[in-house]
Amino acid sequence: MVKIYSFWIFDRHCNCIYAVEFDTDKKEIQRLTTNSSYMHEKAKLMYGLIFSMSKLTNTYHQKSIDYKETDELFPLETNFKKISTGSYSIHTLKTKTGLIFSLVTDINDQDRMEIELQYIYREIYLKHVTLNPFEYNDYALSESETKGEGFRHIENSNFDKDIYAFIEPLL
Amino acid sequence: MNNNLFGYEQDQGPKITQLTELNKDSSILNSFNDKNNVNNQSGTLDLESIKNNVDNGTKLSVNAAKKNYEEGHDVSMSAYLFVLLEFIKTIVSDIDNTNHSKILGDIGHDVGIRIYELVNFKLLNPKKSMSTKSALIEKMDNYKYIDNLSHGSTLNISQVPSSEEIYSYISTTTVELEESGVIKNLKHLSFITLLQFIQDTIWKYMFGKKADDIQKINEDDSSYAIIDNDPLIASLVLPAKVNEFICGIIKGVVESANYKCESVNTQILEDKTYNNKSAYIIKLQK
Amino acid sequence: MSSNISSEKTNESSTVSQVDPDYQKEIFLKQLGEHVYQQNMKKINAEFFNVTYGSFVRTLIDFYDSDADKCNEKLKAMGESIGSRLIDDFYSKVTNQIPRCSNLKDLGNTIAYVGFKMYINTVPRVIFDETNRTIKFRFESNANIFNKFVELPDDIKEKKLYYSNIVSGIIKAALAGIALNCDVEFISDTLLDDQYTDIQISNVTRIKDEVPMGQ
Numbered sequence: 001m002v003k004i005y006s007f008w009i010f011d012r013h014c015n016c017i018y019a020v021e022f023d024t025d026k027k028e029i030q031r032l033t034t035n036s037s038y039m040h041e042k043a044k045l046m047y048g049l050i051f052s053m054s055k056l057t058n059t060y061h062q063k064s065i066d067y068k069e070t071d072e073l074f075p076l077e078t079n080f081k082k083i084s085t086g087s088y089s090i091h092t093l094k095t096k097t098g099l100i101f102s103l104v105t106d107i108n109d110q111d112r113m114e115i116e117l118q119y120i121y122r123e124i125y126l127k128h129v130t131l132n133p134f135e136y137n138d139y140a141l142s143e144s145e146t147k148g149e150g151f152r153h154i155e156n157s158n159f160d161k162d163i164y165a166f167i168e169p170l171l
Numbered sequence: 172m173n174n175n176l177f178g179y180e181q182d183q184g185p186k187i188t189q190l191t192e193l194n195k196d197s198s199i200l201n202s203f204n205d206k207n208n209v210n211n212q213s214g215t216l217d218l219e220s221i222k223n224n225v226d227n228g229t230k231l232s233v234n235a236a237k238k239n240y241e242e243g244h245d246v247s248m249s250a251y252l253f254v255l256l257e258f259i260k261t262i263v264s265d266i267d268n269t270n271h272s273k274i275l276g277d278i279g280h281d282v283g284i285r286i287y288e289l290v291n292f293k294l295l296n297p298k299k300s301m302s303t304k305s306a307l308i309e310k311m312d313n314y315k316y317i318d319n320l321s322h323g324s325t326l327n328i329s330q331v332p333s334s335e336e337i338y339s340y341i342s343t344t345t346v347e348l349e350e351s352g353v354i355k356n357l358k359h360l361s362f363i364t365l366l367q368f369i370q371d372t373i374w375k376y377m378f379g380k381k382a383d384d385i386q387k388i389n390e391d392d393s394s395y396a397i398i399d400n401d402p403l404i405a406s407l408v409l410p411a412k413v414n415e416f417i418c419g420i421i422k423g424v425v426e427s428a429n430y431k432c433e434s435v436n437t438q439i440l441e442d443k444t445y446n447n448k449s450a451y452i453i454k455l456q457k
Numbered sequence: 458m459s460s461n462i463s464s465e466k467t468n469e470s471s472t473v474s475q476v477d478p479d480y481q482k483e484i485f486l487k488q489l490g491e492h493v494y495q496q497n498m499k500k501i502n503a504e505f506f507n508v509t510y511g512s513f514v515r516t517l518i519d520f521y522d523s524d525a526d527k528c529n530e531k532l533k534a535m536g537e538s539i540g541s542r543l544i545d546d547f548y549s550k551v552t553n554q555i556p557r558c559s560n561l562k563d564l565g566n567t568i569a570y571v572g573f574k575m576y577i578n579t580v581p582r583v584i585f586d587e588t589n590r591t592i593k594f595r596f597e598s599n600a601n602i603f604n605k606f607v608e609l610p611d612d613i614k615e616k617k618l619y620y621s622n623i624v625s626g627i628i629k630a631a632l633a634g635i636a637l638n639c640d641v642e643f644i645s646d647t648l649l650d651d652q653y654t655d656i657q658i659s660n661v662t663r664i665k666d667e668v669p670m671g672q
Contacts (some may be wrong), residue, residue: 012636012666012667014668014669044669047669048669051669073560073561073617073661073662074557074558074559074560074564075663076557095545096548097544097545097548097634097635098634098635098636099545101559114605115502120551124550126545126546130258130542130545131252131253131542132545133257133259133409133538133542134260134409135540137538137541137630138541146667147667147669147670149670151500233515245500245501245503245578246500246501246502246503246506246576246577247494247498247501247575247576247577248499248501249498249543249546249550249575249576250506250576250577251505251506251509253542253543253546254506254509254510254513254539254623255541257535257538258513260538261517261531261535270663273644278509278513279512281512281515282505285508285511285512286505286508289508320514376502376505377502377505378502379500379501379502395640401476403499423654
């Protein structure tokens with residue numbers, strides 16, 4: 001049984017669009033809001049880590065199969081799925097559309113959170129964000145909000161509710 | 172027999188319930204599905220009886236129409252939802268911010284009229300002349316002789332159109348009044364048979380399933396509710412707005428069947444098992 | 458006689474051994490499209506879809522006073538708004554079975570055999586132009602599912618309203634979702650008395666992955 005510490009979604013403009021953090025005693029929840037500088041700082045660190053890791057992974061992957069960047073349209077990419085440290089592990093799912101879903105859990109050798117992340121993407125995110133025409137299509141509305149400088153995020157109470165309902169038994 | 176027409180005493184009418192306390196007892200639906208009820212069969216849309224009404228030459232086409240209209244050439248619901256929701260968003264945010272319910276209702280009304288015509292047409296006028304000639308039409312024209320054995324034409328298997336072809340034949344036909352005479356229309360004995368037509372045939376045509384219930388609300392036969400436990404297109408997002416659109420459709424159907432409809436409203440009912448149990452309340456003009 | 462037969466046989470075997478990998482991929486994509494459509498998609502009546510789309514487009518035309526240019530633009534904008542969401546829906550429905558595209562032809566085949574099949578249950582013909590690097594999707598006379606039952610009035614026909622222009626927006630934005638920039642436009646439409654309905658994708662370029670500030 002894994003224990004979840006926090007959950008993050010990043011979009012392809014390197015912005016964190018959803019984040020929620022849980023304390024050890026289940027109840028206290030830190031959320032990404034417009035004013036919480038603590039979560040923003042943490043999101044940046046988190047993205048930096050995932051970004052550098054995936055860059056490294058791609059470089060090694062391309063080297064290992066002797067890949068030359070001849071076809072610029074369809075580059076060969078691969079994704080890392082899990083980072084483990086001494087006290088926690090980070091599981092990520094990068095979709096083809098550039099979204100990154102990430103769960104921070106305690107260390108556990110058996111559990112790979114891939115199914116859970118897929119479920120969050122396919123069922124919860126799709127239903128409440130993708131299919132909802134009143135959500136933003138793109139959380140960066142202008143050029144200045146791209147490259148990790150954006151501040152918009154998902155504010156959807158149904159989405160919150162479903163995410164919490166899904167994660168709660170794992171806390 | 173007459174006393175038992177719709178499963179209730181005609182002098183007294185069905186049981187009256189308030190919408191907030193709708194329950195199974197007030198359903199007037201069960202009596203419709205009773206095959207033993209003779210009056211029922213003549214009044215409602217039984218495809219068997221329609222088949223007998225249409226002359227033998229078109230029997231096969233009717234079968235094909237029935238099949239296709241039940242299974243249908245379909246598209247994915249995602250596509251439908253994407254398009255519908257995008258248009259709703261455009262109407263709410265760009266075209267009219269205050270009066271969008273009316274616009275949605277009007278669009279639904281348009282759709283309703285067309286759907287009523289389409290279903291009528293498919294059920295009763297499956298065989299029509301064509302406006303343009305093509306290989307398929309020639310094939311179909313040849314095929315017409317088969318029924319008439321006195322012509323002595325022979326039939327080989329390549330001449331038999333597939334159900335796909337028959338379907339596209341039916342769906343690309345145009346109505347020419349001179350040849351076909353007046354378009355036959357479905358006759359509804361009473362408003363209740365029309366309601367059942369909507370609940371059963373129209374609903375199945377649009378969503379591939381029946382609506383779950385019809386209930387009577389008022390004493391004076393002026394308000395009825397069609398109830399859908401799990402409305403297909405209203406189940407995901409914006410159920411209220413999509414329901415307004417469906418209300419428009421119902422209004423369009425009722426009005427094209429020559430009933431004067433004052434308004435169609437919608438209400439999402441509280442239910443433990445279904446999240447979006449919806450009632451569409453039809454109010455007739457007195 | 459016997460020599461004839463044997464030569465035929467060798468011919469057959471040689472054709473079998475030289476099965477075009479592109480062709481195999483095409484077949485696979487077709488099967489995948491069919492499979493995904495049957496297994497993963499909920500379905501709704503196509504005519505209901507047509508009629509609904511038609512009524513909404515009519516409202517739009519009324520709103521813009523029959524200005525076809527504005528309608529085309531608006532339809533495309535709406536398509537883009539749909540497309541950027543549709544791409545997520547697409548990947549969540551096809552799961553991981555979809556093979557990686559390696560060239561433009563693959564891209565065209567994937568859109569036609571899986572994309573179009575999945576959503577509107579119609580497969581257009583794909584015409585790939587190697588020299589200009591364009592992909593064309595061609596719908597034969599009545600195959601475009603949007604066009605059924607529709608006849609445009611003469612004044613709108615003259616102004617060149619592309620009735621199903623929403624599709625071009627959808628393709629454009631969906632490709633933008635997987636970091637491909639391109640121009641998509643209608644070239645001809647059977648509703649405007651052309652022989653086919655053609656949608657063309659051109660100028661496909663890759664959008665560079667963004668890096669966070671300071672990297």
